[in-house]
Each structure stands twice: as C-alpha cells, then as structure tokens.
Amino acid sequence: MKEYTSTSIIAAPADALWVTPTEGESYQEWNPEIIRVAGRVALGERITAQVRLGVGAVRAVRLRVSAFEVTRRMEWTGGLPLGLFVGRRTFTLTPCEAGVEFRLNLHMSGLLAPLILNSVGDCPPEIDSFRSALKRRCENIRP
Numbered sequence: 001m002k003e004y005t006s007t008s009i010i011a012a013p014a015d016a017l018w019v020t021p022t023e024g025e026s027y028q029e030w031n032p033e034i035i036r037v038a039g040r041v042a043l044g045e046r047i048t049a050q051v052r053l054g055v056g057a058v059r060a061v062r063l064r065v066s067a068f069e070v071t072r073r074m075e076w077t078g079g080l081p082l083g084l085f086v087g088r089r090t091f092t093l094t095p096c097e098a099g100v101e102f103r104l105n106l107h108m109s110g111l112l113a114p115l116i117l118n119s120v121g122d123c124p125p126e127i128d129s130f131r132s133a134l135k136r137r138c139e140n141i142r143p
Contacts, residue, residue: 001109002117006131011099012138014071020137021074021091030137033126043068047076052126063089085110104131 010017020030024037024047032052039047042065049061067075072093079086085108092103104127108117 001107002113003108004106004127005103006127007101007103008131008135009096009098009100010102010135010138014093014095014100017093017100017102017134017138018071020134031130031133033130033133041065041068041074049076061087079110080112083110085112085116102131102134 020026022041024039024041027037028035034049034051035058036050037047038050039045041047045065047063047065049063050058051061052058061078063076063078065074066077066088067073067090074091076089077086088105088107090103090105090107092105094101094103106127
C-alpha cells in the first residue's frame with residue numbers, strides 16, 4: 001500500500017472551489033497532471049481521466065466516482081479486476097477562516113501496486129502540482 005496527501009488553504013468559498021474539479025472539460029485549461037476528464041462527474045458515474053505521467057506520457061485511466069458530497073468530498077476509484085490494483089483519489093474541502101482547506105489523498109493498494117508504482121514514477125510532485133494548480137485557478141477566478 002502507498003499513500004500520498006497534499007493540502008492547501010485556498011482563499012475561495014467552498015461552492016466556487018467545488019465547481020473546478022467537477023467540470024471535466026476544463027481540466028486542460030488549468031491542470032498539468034490530469035489534462036482531461038471525459039464523462040459526467042457525479043456519484044456512481046464512470047469517467048476517463050487523461051493523466052500525464054511523470055515522464056510525460058499520457059495514459060487513459062478509467063475511474064468510478066465512488067463518493068460525491070457537494071462542496072465537501074469527492075472520490076474517484078479505479079484499478080484492475082480482483083483488486084490486483086486499486087487507486088483511490090479523494091478530494092476533501094473543509095471550510096476554515098481563510099477560505100477552504102483542500103486535501104487531495106491518493107491511496108494505492110493491491111498485489112500489483114509495487115509494479116504499477118514503479119512504472120509511473122514518483123507521485124507526490126504530481127499531486128502537489130494538482131493542488132497548486134487548483135489553488136491558482138480558484139484564487140484567480142474569484143470575483
């Protein structure tokens with residue numbers, strides 16, 4: 001099992017921040033890691049994320065939106081059959097005095113996790129870049 005977490009305080013209201021990661025078509029405008037999300041981002045829906053790996057290659061990753069609590073929490077889950085590999089990306093928004101604390105947690109497990117992790121490289125810079133890009137986007141588009 002491997003887990004990464006990245007957090008940031010974003011000076012924007014939760015409802016404004018929530019819109020950005022749930023609009024799949026706009027990812028290419030702001031996100032260096034996930035460059036496109038096809039499908040409807042809603043509970044139980046299947047989506048396909050075009051993910052730029054650390055080495056620059058782009059891979060299509062099929063996911064299911066496994067949690068969706070508006071302005072609070074969203075989770076995308078994907079992987080291989082029989083639990084050989086399970087990747088879970090959880091987005092959490094917690095209101096705070098300065099705006100919203102955004103937390104991105106990436107949890108990877110399963111028998112094939114070590115092999116897959118070796119093939120995709122180091123994940124922390126990628127989840128940190130997602131978090132940083134979301135912060136820039138939300139703080140810049142605020143009225």
